[in-house]
Amino acid sequence: MSTQNRFPYRAAVTGLVLLGLSGCAGKNGVATDPWEGYNRAMFAFNETVDRALIKPVAKGYEWLLPAPVNTIITNFFDNIGDVLVAANNLFQGKVREAGSDLGRVALNSTLGIGGLVDVATDMGFDKHDEDFGQTFGHWGIADGPYFVLPFLGPSTVRDAFGQLADWQADPLTYVNPDAVHYSLVGVRLIDNRADLLPSEKMLEAGAIDRYSYLRDAYLQHRRYVVYDGRPPRDEEDE
Amino acid sequence: MNRLLCLVITLLLAAPAWAAQPVSPEDQIRSLSDEVIAIIHADQALQTTGDTSSAIAQIDQQVLQPHFNFKHMTALSMGREWRKATPEQQQLLIQEFKTLLVRTYSNALTIYKDPTVELKPARYKPSDTDVQIRTKVIQTGIKPVDIDYNLELIDNSWQVYDVVVAGVSLVTNYRNFFAKEVRKGGVEGAIKSLQDKNRNQEK
Numbered sequence: 001m002s003t004q005n006r007f008p009y010r011a012a013v014t015g016l017v018l019l020g021l022s023g024c025a026g027k028n029g030v031a032t033d034p035w036e037g038y039n040r041a042m043f044a045f046n047e048t049v050d051r052a053l054i055k056p057v058a059k060g061y062e063w064l065l066p067a068p069v070n071t072i073i074t075n076f077f078d079n080i081g082d083v084l085v086a087a088n089n090l091f092q093g094k095v096r097e098a099g100s101d102l103g104r105v106a107l108n109s110t111l112g113i114g115g116l117v118d119v120a121t122d123m124g125f126d127k128h129d130e131d132f133g134q135t136f137g138h139w140g141i142a143d144g145p146y147f148v149l150p151f152l153g154p155s156t157v158r159d160a161f162g163q164l165a166d167w168q169a170d171p172l173t174y175v176n177p178d179a180v181h182y183s184l185v186g187v188r189l190i191d192n193r194a195d196l197l198p199s200e201k202m203l204e205a206g207a208i209d210r211y212s213y214l215r216d217a218y219l220q221h222r223r224y225v226v227y228d229g230r231p232p233r234d235e236e237d238e
Numbered sequence: 239m240n241r242l243l244c245l246v247i248t249l250l251l252a253a254p255a256w257a258a259q260p261v262s263p264e265d266q267i268r269s270l271s272d273e274v275i276a277i278i279h280a281d282q283a284l285q286t287t288g289d290t291s292s293a294i295a296q297i298d299q300q301v302l303q304p305h306f307n308f309k310h311m312t313a314l315s316m317g318r319e320w321r322k323a324t325p326e327q328q329q330l331l332i333q334e335f336k337t338l339l340v341r342t343y344s345n346a347l348t349i350y351k352d353p354t355v356e357l358k359p360a361r362y363k364p365s366d367t368d369v370q371i372r373t374k375v376i377q378t379g380i381k382p383v384d385i386d387y388n389l390e391l392i393d394n395s396w397q398v399y400d401v402v403v404a405g406v407s408l409v410t411n412y413r414n415f416f417a418k419e420v421r422k423g424g425v426e427g428a429i430k431s432l433q434d435k436n437r438n439q440e441k
Contacts, residue, residue: 067378074381195381201349202403206342208415208435216414217406224405229372229384231405 133162
């Protein structure tokens with residue numbers, strides 16, 4: 001896959017501006033979901049692929065690797081990811097957090113042996129969660145409609161653009177040769193999927209309609225992380 | 239001996255004054271979390287085979303029943319539809335919703351075998367009767383999870399009326415579900431869906 005592809009910047013910027021003018025994916029946590037027909041179909045497709053391919057591999061991965069090894073692999077990818085987190089914090093004007101994130105990368109890459117051990121958290125540098133979707137949200141760009149992506153799962157129009165930007169900025173995208181690139185991306189995918197297996201238990205236990213449960217949880221969670229854990233309280237209706 | 243008796247009587251009379259001071263919401267959540275951790279640690283089935291059923295039953299009895307206000311949680315999730323339900327239906331809704339919530343909450347916690355719970359500093363005024371206590375559940379090998387509790391002061395005790403896991407509020411999530419269900423099949427339809435789900439999960 002060539003990384004020299006022409007990223008449709010003009011289309012992306014136009015799309016984002018339009019989003020800035022449009023409404024949110026929901027009010028007071030109640031999703032509006034104008035593309036529900038398409039979303040449900042894509043969700044069903046993703047679930048089938050997941051059940052048939054990804055989840056079994058993730059479960060096998062989790063079964064095969066003892067927790068410490070799983071942790072090491074997660075740490076390795078998280079460390080690379082922290083560079084992006086730092087950049088996004090910077091784009092959001094959160095300079096102190098960006099500095100802390102860079103501190104994490106420095107500490108974990110050296111003392112943490114190439115990112116395998118997360119020494120930074122124990123030293124007081126908390127791991128932050130930032131991506132381009134959140135940055136766009138911080139800049140005031142609305143979610144846009146809920147939008148289920150093929151294979152990648154729940155998203156919104158804004159977050160989909162965010163993922164495109166994340167992909168462009170991701171150091172792993174630029175790894176050559178292709179074989180190594182695909183292997184790394186593959187392992188990261190399975191590692192992330194394995195990390196989600198516990199949350200899935202909760203979904204299984206509580207969801208009566210898996211599609212809407214996941215949609216509402218996704219939209220709420222995104223609002224939560226855009227506001228870094230302190231979303232403004234909506235008016236109570238009781 | 240007389241003096242001792244006097245002292246005892248004074249203490250007994252003073253006791254109601256102590257009882258008038260409610261346990262603070264943080265202490266409530268701290269002890270709630272500690273109890274859950276203790277149950278998880280002590281449960282042999284969970285620690286060896288990962289079977290969570292007995293741990294969940296204990297968490298239900300010892301932690302959730304005394305501290306969670308399921309009536310209010312159900313009413314909040316039903317929103318405007320709550321008033322449409324008869325008292326009998328309301329009772330049924332509370333019962334079924336409680337079963338579902340207990341299972342969901344317990345499933346979230348019993349994925350851990352050796353958790354620690356950190357309370358984040360709470361900010362509220364002494365006169366507040368509605369506060370949020372934020373915690374972080376940590377377990378080696380898994381990313382830490384934020385679990386926040388919304389509590390209200392009723393009859394001098396703090397009761398949980400919503401649990402927020404990683405920013406996802408249980409009450410808000412189910413509000414959408416109930417709105418849709420009642421629109422589709424009325425309150426009876428909503429009760430039936432809950433019952434079917436609960437029965438399915440018991441298998």
